[in-house]
Amino acid sequence: MSKKFYIETLGCAMNVRDSEHMIAELTQKEGYEPTENLEEADLILINTCSVREKPVHKLFSEIGLFNKRKKEGAKIGVCGCTASHLGEEIIKRAPFVDFVLGARNVSKITKVLHTPKAVEVDIDYDESQYAFGEFRSSPFKAYVNISIGCDKQCTFCIVPHTRGEEVSIPADLIIQEARKAAQSGAKEIFLLGQNVNNYGRRFGSDHPKINFTELLRRVSEIEEVERIRFTSPHPLHMDDEFLEEFARNPKICKSMHMPLQSGSSRILKAMKRGYTKEWFLDRALKLREMIPDVSISTDIIVAFPGESDEDFEDTMDVIEKVRFEQIFSFKYSPRPLTPAKDYENQVPDAIASERLTRLQARHNEMLDEMKAERQGKIYQVYFEELRPGGMVAGRTDNNWLVQVKGSEELLGRTLDVKITEAGRLYGYGEVIA
Ligand code: SF4
Known part of the structure; x- marks a missing residue:
């Protein structure tokens, strides 16, 4: 029988992508299978966030609960941003935790798994060229990391202390990953970084000069890519060249x-x-x-x-x-x-x-x-998710969430939808083409 892991992911899209990378490593290199049932898991992971999610004491009460519910011999790993900033204090306060894996050390998941009480939280560690295995939670939308860390020092933000200095991922690796995802059906590519439009400022090794605007152009040249989104850009780096490319390029979603x-x-x-x-x-x-x-x-x-x-x-x-x-x-x-x-x-x-x-x-x-x-207007919606009650959800180009009655056959398709009931953050409609 294969071993099973349970994973809880808190926080932002970068954490979602980090969890996908951990899942790829565990399933492809360690023979694990995912489970939604914590009690049957051999490995329990919590991928934490220090920006807005649970305060630290809530994290400890949650892992305490995991410890009570886990099956005998199951391991518990604390990962992500809170793991980075608390480090070994986590094991001191919760000795039943088996390892701590910081947000910039995701590729070491297979190492910490086999090292009792491992704490890997080096924020200078460079995994910008590490080739993770393939795993995506959605076949229709692909998150692709373009940089790691952040060079800004906003006085309210902990991220530079948990994810370290900014390093850009080589452009060829990004293009290769985006192309592979798009060719296997993910028509929407979602570029991720703490500060995406600072892309190209620093690489881990020699790299030709390229900025975010040029990277957007290169991703949009991949034939199978229909939509490009990204988060988060920084207002400081929104120069004219960037805004003009954003406006001009039909594949870049207008949100x-x-x-x-x-x-x-x-x-x-x-x-x-x-x-x-x-x-x-x-x-x-x-x-x-x-x-x-x-x-x-x-x-x-x-x-x-x-x-x-x-x-x-x-x-x-x-x-x-x-x-x-x-x-x-x-x-x-x-x-x-x-x-x-x-x-x-x-x-x-x-x-x-x-x-x-x-x-x-x-x-x-x-x-x-x-x-x-918005009431009565027609939008092009890219459908990507089944919802309860026979509904299918998708997003308009400008990122408004729309649901229609339907089934799997709508998934992965971009269709015209007339809005029949507009809400503040989402709407209902019917497919007209
Ligand atoms: S740019 Fe964003 S991630 Fe970086 S320090 Fe400022 S708020 Fe934090």
Whole structure:
């Protein structure tokens, strides 16, 4: 009987891709099979996130539960960003954990598996040229990593401490991976990196000069690729060449994530974001001008230390001007190892909650207006997922989630859909062609 593993993945798309890489290594090199049933697993993995997911004490209570439920002799491994920043402290606090594997050490999964109490959390480790086996959770959409780590030092963010300095993956490896995925049916290629449009700044070995715009062009030349998405771009690196390629290239989906964080230039400086309110507005409004149907999503942190009423009004002003289709908004919360956690001027929680509520309420009003505009419209939808109740879900080019009645035969196809019921973040429709 083959051995089984259970894996829980928290956090962002990069973690999803890291889990896919671990799954490929375990199944192809170690003879494991996946299971959804924790009690029958021989190996239990939790791929953690330190950005927004569970606070550390919740992680320990969760692995404590895993330990109670696991079958005798089963191993537990803690992986990902929290593994990187806590390292051996995890085994000290939870001695039943068998190994700790940091976010930049994914290729060592087969090594830690056989090394009792292994802790592999080196954030300088370079696995940018490691050839992982093939595994994808969706046959219709392929995540492809283009870089590892991040060179920015945003004062609220722990990622540079968990994923290390930025290293780009060689362009030929990216093209080869994207081509292989597209030829096996994944018509949508999703390029991943902490800061994608900084691509090409540093490679692990000699590499011809290439930037993200050129990489996008090369991916779009793969015949079988129909759609290209990417996350996350940084507003600072949104130069004209990049925006023009984004607008001009028909294979690049017209949905841009522009993480604003704050609309106040003063707070952006304290966050070390490297751009101003004016720069952000200029880029976002240029995008709207070039592509009337573009959708722009963003991340906003309210009540960063020192944020005054006036600073918050600047954020509200950007929201009014850009009219984001989606906002991921959070109250500032201090993260370990970050400079901002020690800033003295922390904003009281009651004020933070008030600001967040006001921002979300105003954004919901805007979404209601957008929703009315979508009713009855026709969109091209690429179907990629079966949903309960005989529904199939897909996304429009500008990343709006649409569901229709249907079955497997719609999967992997791009069809015209008329919207019959528009919601704030998703809609229902019927296929018309
Ligand atoms: S750009 Fe800033 S927020 Fe994004 S991962 Fe890097 S340090 Fe964190």
